[in-house]
Amino acid sequence: MKRDTIFALSSGQGKCGVAVIRTSGPASCSALLCLTGAKEPPPPRVAVLRRIRDPGTAETLDRGLVMWFPGPSSFTGEDSAEFHVHGGPAVVSGVLHALGCLPQVRLAEPGEFTKRAFQNGKLDLTAAEGLGDLIHAETEGQRRQALRQMDGELGQLYQRWSNNLTKALAHVEAYIDFSEDDNIEEGVLSQVEDSVAVLEKELREHLRDGRRGERLRDGVHIVIAGPTNAGKSSLLNHLCQKPVAIVSPIAGTTRDVVEAALNIGGFPVVLSDTAGLRDTSDVVEIEGVSRARQRVQGADLVLAVLDATEVVLQPSRLPLALLDILPPHETDGNHPCLLVLNKSDLLGEQAQADLLSSCASPGLAPACLLSCKTGRGIPAFLSVLQEQLAHMCGDPLTGSPSPTQARHRLSLTKCLEALGRFSQYRTVDLALAAEELRQGRQQLGRLTGQVGSDEILALIFKDFCIGK
Incomplete structure (x- = not known):
């Protein structure tokens, strides 16, 4: 069965210096000749300057480069043509309208060029993906x-x-x-x-x-979790470098999950701030705590945020504090987790050193001491976080593909x-x-x-x- 010839704008929408409009199908050559007024197509894969006209009115639409790709030596495996025109909306609209008026030529559907490349054996499904x-x-x-x-x-x-x-x-x-x-x-x-x-x-x-390929494609899901007023929303705002979440001294300010997509060290991250984990009688906050625990359960990585001024008083209770954040069966260290001790600006140098020493106990998650208020310790935390992401996602250029x-x-x-x-x-x-x-x-x-x-x-x- 003879296929339609399809056309579409292949470059981005909006004003730009150059817009690329492409065709694919048996009528590509005639479409190219109709819009340029030429008797023969240009040499294959050679860009030539042509006056592009409306075939119905002979009005000049633009002067631009045209290229001819006879099949099967084209992306789709079919005869194809490209029009490289100025990227103004009026120019692009005029050329698209002129192509749409030609017989046996229609606007392409989403992904149809790549779909034809697959159907014509130019690439398999994994390559198309x-x-x-x-x-x-x-x-x-x-x-x-x-x-x-x-x-x-x-x-x-x-x-x-x-x-x-x-x-x-x-x-x-x-x-x-x-x-x-x-x-x-x-x-x-x-x-x-x-x-x-x-x-x-x-x-x-x-x-x-470890789902490396899927994590790298879809983003590593990182959940910020911990008790109220530990600084979870402040940490989110620091990582996003803008006020994504509301911060206040009132415990339980965050009640729903706040998400943000980030690029951390070249790795895609979906960061979620969650409600503070505590016992409460507030119906709305109960739902927020429930959603927080669900997010922790499905997280690729948990940032367990604790108030350093409270931990330093009873460092031996750190395992219990983590037990309240992580799922019960995940406290054996198998669930990826980073321990974030916030509010270090309220501790003296010796207290900070003692606290970090306490966090070096076997079985505890790697710990970072920082202050969301002053920013101290944030660069070191980001370095540790990037190392963790690199371990979880791997290097996509080495080893067997995932x-x-x-x-x-x-x-x-x-x-x-x-x-x-x-x-x-x-x-x-x-x-x-x-x-x-x-x-x-x-x-x-x-x-x-x-x-x-x-x-x-x-x-x-x-x-x-x-x-x-």
Whole structure:
């Protein structure tokens, strides 16, 4: 079936120096010729200056650069053209209107250019997701991870696993069909078992990454928690460098969760300030405390804020203070946590030294002594926080690429489960074992797009902008 030719503004909206309008589809060449009045397109991938006109009225809309990308040597794999025009709204509107008046040419839907690139085999689904992540990247870490995924490293890893599983499945099916004829080499099933065992090990290691890729893509969820009047909202305002939350000496000022998205050392962070944890009879504050505990439960990292002037009086009660902040089963040190001792400006030098010494006890979270009022200790705290973020997110440029989305983890987990069932059925029913290999291969195929559905495609491309 012959496809429509699509067009869209690919650069950002609003006034700019240069705006890029692109087309993709079989009518791209005729659209380029109609708007430039030329008899032939320019040489492929060469920018030439042309007068761009409205084909209906012959009125000049602008003078700009045009480029011609004959398929399949284009981003989408189809014939494509680009118009680089001045970025004024009137110019852009005029060129878009002129293109929209041409037959068999229509405005592109969000992500349709990238979707066609996938459908034409120019990139797999993981690379398309990487491109989408690159467009939305706001930190250095996100950019590096998205570029690596867009270059195909994640897709190549999944494709290698899929190929290994396909080979294993072929050997099992051949054994089922031809073993009675003595045409199958001895030990072929043992080779399959060894191959599946290696793949299981690689999958487990891939999934045992602490959700680094997902955290780097979506942001590390950090929750500021602690008792009332410890300085939680002041810490939030310091980190945001603006008054995001209301600060007052009245205990229980913060009653709902206050969120802010930050870039800390190149890592994306979703920071949440929560209500002070205490027993109260106030119905609204009770709900705030409940929400605070829910956020702590689901946090990637907890900043446990305590009043240093209270802790210094009874340093031995620090473990109990943390017990009141962290979930009960997370106080063994497994839940990432930083202990923030605020109001250090109210302590003398010796008291501060003694307090830090008390915090060095085994089993306690790393401690930072600071003052939100004077700013002292904030730089050192940020340094510790960045180290923690770097540990949680890892370096996206080193080691094996990580899963970056929940759908990756879901399909990989289902594949691993299928391989486990293969090992169970191997000595019981070889046909059932082969079916489990087939199910595992299908899950890997869903990752790269070899096996897909309209629902998966719609989910992946829905967040793309029009023009990409």
